Amino acid sequence: MNSLNDLPTPAALLDRARLEANIARMQRRADALGVALRPHVKTAKCVEVATLQRAAGARGITVSTLKEAEAFFAAGFDDILYAVALPPNKVDAALALVRAGCALRVVVDSLAAAQALVALARGARQRLSVMIEIDSDGHRAGVAAESEALIAIGHHLHDGGMDLCGVMTHAGSSYDCTSPQALVAMAEQERARTVRAAERLRAAGLPCPVVSVGSTPTALAAGHLAGVTELRAGVYAFFDLVMTGVGGHGVCGLADIAMSVLTSVIGHQADKGWILVDAGWMAMSRDRGTQAQAVDWGYGAVCAADGTPLPGLVLRGANQEHGIVHAEGEAACDPDTLMMRYPVGSLLRILPNHACATAAQHDSYRIVDGDRVTARWARFGGW
Amino acid sequence: MNSLNDLPTPAALLDRARLEANIARMQRRADALGVALRPHVKTAKCVEVATLQRAAGARGITVSTLKEAEAFFAAGFDDILYAVALPPNKVDAALALVRAGCALRVVVDSLAAAQALVALARGARQRLSVMIEIDSDGHRAGVAAESEALIAIGHHLHDGGMDLCGVMTHAGSSYDCTSPQALVAMAEQERARTVRAAERLRAAGLPCPVVSVGSTPTALAAGHLAGVTELRAGVYAFFDLVMTGVGGHGVCGLADIAMSVLTSVIGHQADKGWILVDAGWMAMSRDRGTQAQAVDWGYGAVCAADGTPLPGLVLRGANQEHGIVHAEGEAACDPDTLMMRYPVGSLLRILPNHACATAAQHDSYRIVDGDRVTARWARFGGW
Numbered sequence: 001m002n003s004l005n006d007l008p009t010p011a012a013l014l015d016r017a018r019l020e021a022n023i024a025r026m027q028r029r030a031d032a033l034g035v036a037l038r039p040h041v042k043t044a045k046c047v048e049v050a051t052l053q054r055a056a057g058a059r060g061i062t063v064s065t066l067k068e069a070e071a072f073f074a075a076g077f078d079d080i081l082y083a084v085a086l087p088p089n090k091v092d093a094a095l096a097l098v099r100a101g102c103a104l105r106v107v108v109d110s111l112a113a114a115q116a117l118v119a120l121a122r123g124a125r126q127r128l129s130v131m132i133e134i135d136s137d138g139h140r141a142g143v144a145a146e147s148e149a150l151i152a153i154g155h156h157l158h159d160g161g162m163d164l165c166g167v168m169t170h171a172g173s174s175y176d177c178t179s180p181q182a183l184v185a186m187a188e189q190e191r192a193r194t195v196r197a198a199e200r201l202r203a204a205g206l207p208c209p210v211v212s213v214g215s216t217p218t219a220l221a222a223g224h225l226a227g228v229t230e231l232r233a234g235v236y237a238f239f240d241l242v243m244t245g246v247g248g249h250g251v252c253g254l255a256d257i258a259m260s261v262l263t264s265v266i267g268h269q270a271d272k273g274w275i276l277v278d279a280g281w282m283a284m285s286r287d288r289g290t291q292a293q294a295v296d297w298g299y300g301a302v303c304a305a306d307g308t309p310l311p312g313l314v315l316r317g318a319n320q321e322h323g324i325v326h327a328e329g330e331a332a333c334d335p336d337t338l339m340m341r342y343p344v345g346s347l348l349r350i351l352p353n354h355a356c357a358t359a360a361q362h363d364s365y366r367i368v369d370g371d372r373v374t375a376r377w378a379r380f381g382g383w
Numbered sequence: 384m385n386s387l388n389d390l391p392t393p394a395a396l397l398d399r400a401r402l403e404a405n406i407a408r409m410q411r412r413a414d415a416l417g418v419a420l421r422p423h424v425k426t427a428k429c430v431e432v433a434t435l436q437r438a439a440g441a442r443g444i445t446v447s448t449l450k451e452a453e454a455f456f457a458a459g460f461d462d463i464l465y466a467v468a469l470p471p472n473k474v475d476a477a478l479a480l481v482r483a484g485c486a487l488r489v490v491v492d493s494l495a496a497a498q499a500l501v502a503l504a505r506g507a508r509q510r511l512s513v514m515i516e517i518d519s520d521g522h523r524a525g526v527a528a529e530s531e532a533l534i535a536i537g538h539h540l541h542d543g544g545m546d547l548c549g550v551m552t553h554a555g556s557s558y559d560c561t562s563p564q565a566l567v568a569m570a571e572q573e574r575a576r577t578v579r580a581a582e583r584l585r586a587a588g589l590p591c592p593v594v595s596v597g598s599t600p601t602a603l604a605a606g607h608l609a610g611v612t613e614l615r616a617g618v619y620a621f622f623d624l625v626m627t628g629v630g631g632h633g634v635c636g637l638a639d640i641a642m643s644v645l646t647s648v649i650g651h652q653a654d655k656g657w658i659l660v661d662a663g664w665m666a667m668s669r670d671r672g673t674q675a676q677a678v679d680w681g682y683g684a685v686c687a688a689d690g691t692p693l694p695g696l697v698l699r700g701a702n703q704e705h706g707i708v709h710a711e712g713e714a715a716c717d718p719d720t721l722m723m724r725y726p727v728g729s730l731l732r733i734l735p736n737h738a739c740a741t742a743a744q745h746d747s748y749r750i751v752d753g754d755r756v757t758a759r760w761a762r763f764g765g766w
Contacts (some may be wrong), residue, residue, distance in 0.1 A: 008473075008476075011766070064665075084705065087647040087649045087661065087728050089647055089728065090647075112727040172702065264470040264472055266469075267496065269518075276524050281670075319555065320425055321425075324523065356703055362765070363765050382745070383391055383392070383394070
């Protein structure tokens with residue numbers, strides 16, 4: 001299988017040169033900031049991608065499900081942070097991974113979860129490595145750096161015999177920043193609050209060796225990471241349209257986006273300036289992450305089959321297996337021209353709003369080196 | 384595996400009693416309208432569900448991908464309509480199904496696609512059964528009933544040796560209707576324009592035995608289906624929140640929704656009235672289909688583990704593996720009460736906006752009979 005023309009459509013494409021450049025860029029960034037990089041593998045869920053990240057210098061991985069932890073552990077990744085608060089019904093699966101030899105770290109952000117975790121681990125005569133999640137921006141989970149709960153959770157874990165290995169946060173609000181200044185400020189807030197939480201734990205006589213922060217936007221915006229030991233980021237490996245707009249100016253360009261969806265033209269409503277393609281929301285996901293940004297890319301930005309952006313062509317509509325590309329602005333033309341330029345059967349590539357969501361709609365990536373398809377890499381799904 | 388407590392979370396649940404009632408309801412509807420029911424299996428993508436539909440009286444199935452056609456044909460379903468316009472790069476796969484004995488019907492809505500199809504089929508010395516897609520509401524694909532193109536496509540297929548078996552349409556605009564009257568009018572428009580297209584083909588001396596229309600909303604709203612021979616509908620088997628609001632009054636109630644997502648409480652931001660759960664957009668999809676309806680259900684309506692709706696609890700936020708349930712209106716309460724009512728580790732069920740999209744995030748359904756989990760049914764994905 002050597003050519004895009006040989007692929008079924010829709011299909012997820014991964015441009016190897018862009019992928020490797022993106023991985024190298026974030027590793028250089030972590031090196032310059034003096035912290036370890038622990039990539040979040042929830043974007044790609046792909047052993048080959050994580051292997052490239054490790055080869056570039058990453059230390060350990062971050063996962064969003066225990067299914068990922070199990071799959072990556074089976075593939076030889078044994079230093080894993082499961083970055084979602086662990087409820088009681090997942091403790092057994094976490095303990096099983098530890099028994100099998102995985103250096104797994106889990107997360108809690110409440111005394112209730114800490115109590116359940118300690119009780120179940122002690123009942124199994126096992127020890128879990130646990131991080132406390134810090135709420136650094138009010139967007140989701142975590143305890144406040146200044147809270148009583150932080151110290152109470154720390155004591156319960158440590159005194160209960162668990163390995164209290166540190167604090168972690170994810171400043172997801174960074175995705176909503178609309179200026180470079182706001183992004184820099186959010187990165188500093190993420191750092192400062194998490195470091196403060198670590199200092200409070202240590203002042204209470206508790207261990208806190210690891211201070212883990214990160215998101216792709218804050219990782220690329222941070223002025224310094226004093227007091228931080230590790231950086232987590234995920235979507236940078238692929239980048240996406242949201243990342244071209246975050247912080248107003250974006251943290252990448254269209255030409256950095258490594259993942260795209262190959263699609264076939266299946267028809268037209270030429271009078272309306274519409275090209276119908278076989279990439280609907282099943283192939284793109286329903287993610288509309290650029291809706292509130294300065295440039296709203298609909299369900300995706302349209303490129304020629306070779307990856308060259310086609311300004312004015314946007315995937316505005318998506319049903320399950322139908323995508324509706326609108327020809328707007330400079331791309332608007334008469335019906336005959338539209339059908340001649342993009343005839344039935346021709347191929348286009350669509351860049352995704354949110355690579356994590358679009359990748360999740362596919363079971364594998366077709367690896368593109370220049371104009372050749374050189375491999376197919378599987379990805380995990382499910383729980 | 385007998386109890387919901389034994390399931391990993393998040394997990395897709397399917398209530399068997401509701402599923403069977405929904406299937407029976409649509410079959411009665413088709414019977415009363417005097418048309419065959421050809422269910423769209425893209426919602427469930429599940430052999431067991433399609434088997435129940437067939438047992439209830441369905442004749443043939445509709446699919447949205449050739450992968451579904453191949454999987455259902457392998458499972459013994461041999462009368463299949465692939466309801467997305469066939470581009471040239473999928474003709475070979477369609478021909479292979481026909482050679483294997485599948486009574487496959489494919490769809491075109493352009494002369495370009497018809498020409499490619501005829502050339503490839505004749506090159507393979509095969510005959511394809513083809514339907515022409517009619518644009519009955521301007522929302523997506525199809526040719527107008529009054530167009531020159533309709534007759535030109537019909538002649539090209541018929542004269543080229545294909546089996547021109549009829550016309551089909553899908554009035555997807557029905558999803559946007561905001562009153563029962565508008566829905567009835569849309570159903571009549573869908574019927575009338577498609578029947579008119581069939582009459583024009585016949586008047587041109589072309590065969591057109593099958594006249595196929597449908598969507599769940601128009602199927603349930605149509606006053607009559609004179610001139611129509613078959614009805615297609617898909618989401619009715621599961622129903623969803625969009626269907627509770629479509630046409631203003633909805634075409635089902637919350638208590639009819641057969642699919643839901645089981646989730647665990649993983650934490651709280653009690654001061655904000657938030658319950659954090661392990662069903663994020665990976666489990667629910669990014670579909671926000673109720674956003675423009677009278678009731679915006681966020682990412683889903685929250686029920687107790689036994690399926691009883693919990694008014695005022697709505698899944699307002701969704702990250703990849705985190706859901707944020709807001710306690711609003713009558714559900715608002717002080718932080719201690721919120722954490723006591725919905726403690727870490729407790730189970731909730733979330734009803735989906737759009738069953739097709741949410742189901743697609745899962746590889747199987749856990750079948751719930753009353754309060755027992757009695758089976759696990761696999762579903763297909765991919766292309």
